Amino acid sequence: MARKDGRTADALRPVTIERGWSAQAEGSALISVGSTKVLCTASVQPTVPRWMAGKGKGWVTAEYSMLPRSTNERMDRESVKGRIGGRTHEISRLVGRSLRAVVDMKALGELSIVVDCDVLQADGGTRCASITGAYVALAEAIEWAKAQKRIPASANPLIDSVSAISVGIVDGAPMLDLAYVEDSKAETDMNVVVTGRGLFVEVQGTAEGAPFDRTELGALLDLATGGCDELAAIQRSVLA
Amino acid sequence: MARKDGRTADALRPVTIERGWSAQAEGSALISVGSTKVLCTASVQPTVPRWMAGKGKGWVTAEYSMLPRSTNERMDRESVKGRIGGRTHEISRLVGRSLRAVVDMKALGELSIVVDCDVLQADGGTRCASITGAYVALAEAIEWAKAQKRIPASANPLIDSVSAISVGIVDGAPMLDLAYVEDSKAETDMNVVVTGRGLFVEVQGTAEGAPFDRTELGALLDLATGGCDELAAIQRSVLA
């Protein structure tokens, strides 16, 4: 069964990661997954949140946002509405948790890294692209902090890499890396966050249409694991 | 390995659901799962959100909130802070999606049902208890609407039941229905939403500590499926 852009069911869209995009941030990456483009910047800050202070441990957090015209219809800005929507909150928390899963906070030491993921253009999979790009920005910021001796040269705060991909059941068939038109008609939609070693950090599956069974879940996890393997390889080559 | 309250790894805490708790709401249920207590009320409203109007279809949504002293430490009220936190948003959206997965919106017709889940006392698993109790409140509200002829007697808006349970890996062992002390030390934490027929609506697994593999995921899903089977039976007997 053919996909609109001719991909097979288990194929990623073209992925590029331009590291060091920003002249200001300690770490940065502009990731493109098909037409989805996310600018990820990592900011190293000398303090940790108050509730963590004095424990000799660091902190990593993330904020996700979409530009108002990253989408097909212009959305009102959350700053203008005066409040952040549920979806934004949810994704910011997901990106932060995903990054923290591969960081040794003791090794990081008492500093914070805030990773901002701003979606410049959206065509499905923005939360997954954010995680994949954010990891590269984070890794670059940690390199910078070691070069600046903010982190001892001997410390290895990154215990693994992390990437994410969406999978879903579209017209009855499991598919990898859904574009917006696919995502909007998927019966089941799943975002899977996987480490470079192939372990799961997050599995978030939602039946948008019909509920799903164990067999379908298994097929989706297989696709996602394969996709994240490819993403991990791209991250490695970009960071090499 | 013994749990604090003597349960086996695959045992639920005592569950009671008191339906018709509220004299005001069209549907209501006070659910207790161990020390966790959630008051669920379902309000039938004659209109649907503007973007849905005129399609002959209904809408179901949910709002979750915790009383400030439902927890061990008092939390500030979100109304006083002037904004809803990310966790609240995330759970409200989860409860709404879970309910909508078992409702035939065409059969509901052009009316809305808002289910409020207010946590009176919290000891882990509040989002899952909310879903399980919300289903009973929703079912009661739909009965009411049929009795009131707001929904035709022949319509069957409920296509299945839905319940939810948390599972997790604690001290290396998969366990069902985590109490707060267990949840706070779990390496992996998963919330699973299952229909009465045993299909998945949501699978949300998060590695709080170490990432997990396919075997562990399978063990957790087995536990959750078993727990939701029991909850579905309790729901059926309460609604009979």
Add this chain to the structure above:
Amino acid sequence: MARKDGRTADALRPVTIERGWSAQAEGSALISVGSTKVLCTASVQPTVPRWMAGKGKGWVTAEYSMLPRSTNERMDRESVKGRIGGRTHEISRLVGRSLRAVVDMKALGELSIVVDCDVLQADGGTRCASITGAYVALAEAIEWAKAQKRIPASANPLIDSVSAISVGIVDGAPMLDLAYVEDSKAETDMNVVVTGRGLFVEVQGTAEGAPFDRTELGALLDLATGGCDELAAIQRSVLA
């Protein structure tokens, strides 16, 4: 002239106070006055507001809120609207002032007690029920603090008890403890807060319909004083 529920003009609705309702809070009470149900929890906190620090005195404050479907029509949550309404503010302040009137802040010592009054079901008189229940939660929290030696055993922070009741002129006749249907057609509505010794803490009379004269005011105060005598007796027996 008969009231809907058969009560005489000077009769309270059935009142029950279940103290120690909460497993989490230092003090708590679930009060029912007819169909009105309010959950009151008292939280002991080790600090006082900044403007009071270092004076060796304590502080007592309160927050009032209604669950969205405590009423006949569902109300929007104030947390969702992003601001607290005037009525909520007004009642929170009233409950706080009423409690402070019977507390010796020197004897309390430098700690705060926050009493949360959450209306689970509303049928008139929710602010008065909140005050009456809040006193029991407060007394329980002070007992706890003495048992925990946060307050010296010799200190007596409670210098009196306090309760409150609504009175009003309905169809020309003064009546005690108005239910919602009575309250909504009252010409004059008064909330009276009285100590266990029979002194006034607050008298808030409002002409909703026709203004009132000194004679009517006197009749209402007589009714309220009698009602609060009964409430004080119930409080004493609950706390005994």
Add this chain to the structure above:
Amino acid sequence: MARKDGRTADALRPVTIERGWSAQAEGSALISVGSTKVLCTASVQPTVPRWMAGKGKGWVTAEYSMLPRSTNERMDRESVKGRIGGRTHEISRLVGRSLRAVVDMKALGELSIVVDCDVLQADGGTRCASITGAYVALAEAIEWAKAQKRIPASANPLIDSVSAISVGIVDGAPMLDLAYVEDSKAETDMNVVVTGRGLFVEVQGTAEGAPFDRTELGALLDLATGGCDELAAIQRSVLA
């Protein structure tokens, strides 16, 4: 016992009301009560709130606010804080209720009058001065509306006048019209709203220090009734 400014216990401070202060508003009054100065403007608007529309009745509402440096210490603006405080809400509601008590909404017809009370300088009694001045602004706006034929010439929307005064027990003695220094040490503080005919619209007594008994309450109401008689005479002469 002498008061700081030499007044007797039952004397008002000097009161002046300058009607027609504003060149913009349909009605306005600048009231001075001692050093307290409040600018009251009444705005006639052609519509009523949505929940009142189509009933052929009008609506009167009020908003109270203090300039940031009306007080001895500068206060932060509520517009800058992004939320209105409890006291502001409470007083706005009180002023609105007081005005509505003397308006025949049927005779007003389907239009709204919003009265803004902005405290330019505060020295105690600002809420009472607001009510007394607001009545004059309201009366002027109604005159304007009749002249403009927005209200039929035959209609008499004002069924009485209304004014307000504070009373309190200071150093054990009942006193009329408390200045700020008196108010801040009062044991009991009461705001009384009285119509031109001498009936009560609001009686709000609060024990700031010691609770009070019926005898004290009576003495305070006597003082307040006398003070409002004088204020009603001033209002009449200003509006003549």
Add this chain to the structure above:
Amino acid sequence: MARKDGRTADALRPVTIERGWSAQAEGSALISVGSTKVLCTASVQPTVPRWMAGKGKGWVTAEYSMLPRSTNERMDRESVKGRIGGRTHEISRLVGRSLRAVVDMKALGELSIVVDCDVLQADGGTRCASITGAYVALAEAIEWAKAQKRIPASANPLIDSVSAISVGIVDGAPMLDLAYVEDSKAETDMNVVVTGRGLFVEVQGTAEGAPFDRTELGALLDLATGGCDELAAIQRSVLA
């Protein structure tokens, strides 16, 4: 070409400044420019913003606001809307910058002066009247601070005076000090802030209708410089 009120193109409206209007503030001025009336109060505060602390320098800031019925149509209060509009922000910042331009922060020493400009009645030129009046309030507050020895007697924090006036091209002709009806039909509108010595602090010209050229700009600046000369003379005589 005649102006509505008979003024010549280069004439100011009648200007009066009543200094010392407030009994509460350290400095104050009620300025009238035609029908525009602004109450300016200056509050001396013993601290500076945190980012300035410990530098031995002071700070001056301003807040501008309009009463809801200062204008022909009532505006909603920004405190009620819960946010400050763009225009308010812009003017507050402009007034603050204008005042800081004539203050030697070293000579002021480590204290803050906040100048509040509240528009009681608006008929065009409110931001310029605010600056002109704010300077008088500021000068009075500095006098007060010297008398109180908060500033050493030898220090001269005011290095110049400052005033402001609007100019514009109306019906093709450059005009000074636009009233509201003139301002609303101006093709170009300019606010000019000038020191007592005749130097520019701010020049803010905006083409509301047609863009303007260098010649027109020159004519407007000539008018503004003349107007501010007159305002500076009034300020000097008021402060003498």
Add this chain to the structure above:
Amino acid sequence: MARKDGRTADALRPVTIERGWSAQAEGSALISVGSTKVLCTASVQPTVPRWMAGKGKGWVTAEYSMLPRSTNERMDRESVKGRIGGRTHEISRLVGRSLRAVVDMKALGELSIVVDCDVLQADGGTRCASITGAYVALAEAIEWAKAQKRIPASANPLIDSVSAISVGIVDGAPMLDLAYVEDSKAETDMNVVVTGRGLFVEVQGTAEGAPFDRTELGALLDLATGGCDELAAIQRSVLA
């Protein structure tokens, strides 16, 4: 006197404008002025604000925002703070006014164009770069609307082009197009908005340090006019 990057006092930094950057928006441009990069998108919407409806005229508005790490130090997001700051408001309004100055609203017809200017990287001059880039996005959106027949082929809504540049007095010398390090030490800072025909739309000069005189103002306007001539030529070639 040499500038840090070797430019002469009257030289622009390298300017590039990439039109059609966005696959989603009707018009878009990514403008770089030195290291300053702003993404401008223009969204065509079928309606106008309510207060303009039914007049057969269109509307153009703009929103400006900076990504949190566009600057050297990370700034908190305005969406997270829940309110838009004064500077953001001020610039959004400036960009909107500048664009409206070159649009014939009658010729546009009853539709709105919203131009979003999101600063991806900031090194001084972001508001001016926003205006210059926004014009290109606007022109592209108008082309699109004509191609789509949303605007008649015969209509010419753009009556001129518009661009903007900053100028300032740095170390006593007038300079064109200030980079951040220059801007932060400028005594006077001016933003000038000029049409393609060389007329002024906005002149906003501010004395950050010492006030300025007419001669200095003239020198700055000469520089700005020259710079905007160059920018207009670049706009023309990009849109050709």
